[in-house]
Amino acid sequence: MRGKRTLLVAALWLGTIASALAVVHTTQRSRALTAELVEAQKIRDELRFEQERLLLEKGAWSAYSRIEKVARDELNMHVPSPDERVLVPAE
Template sequence: MVALLWLATIASALAVVQTTQRSRELTAQLVQAQKTRDELRYEQERLLLEKGAWSAYSRIEKVAREELNMHVPAPDERVLVTTE
């Protein structure tokens, strides 16, 4: 009977050690996943700000005028297209 209790105690101790180790591994994975999440969230915010800057109306107008040589058409350059 004592031997059986001794074996049960050893098995229980080994189970506690295994559970503690697994808990530490999972905690480390959770911390890494949270760090990755935070980095991706920061990058997303940065990209949204950059998108806003690149799509600003004033910048689009500047590119159209300077790089594409576009201009607002004069009244005599406008053509009315009708649908029939």
């Protein structure tokens, strides 16, 4: 009887140690994943900021007034006068 009791106590003791080690491992893994999540959220926020900046820049570059200025200044284009206009008949 005493041998069975000693074996039971040893098994419970090993189970408790295994459970404690599992808790430590799970806690460490949870902390690592939380840190990874925080880093991923930081990168997401930086990318959102960059996207908003690029959308604003795209809007500025494609503004009609800027396109007209580039056409006039850099490409030497102008609005045609009435005598320069040619109407092409529709078929």
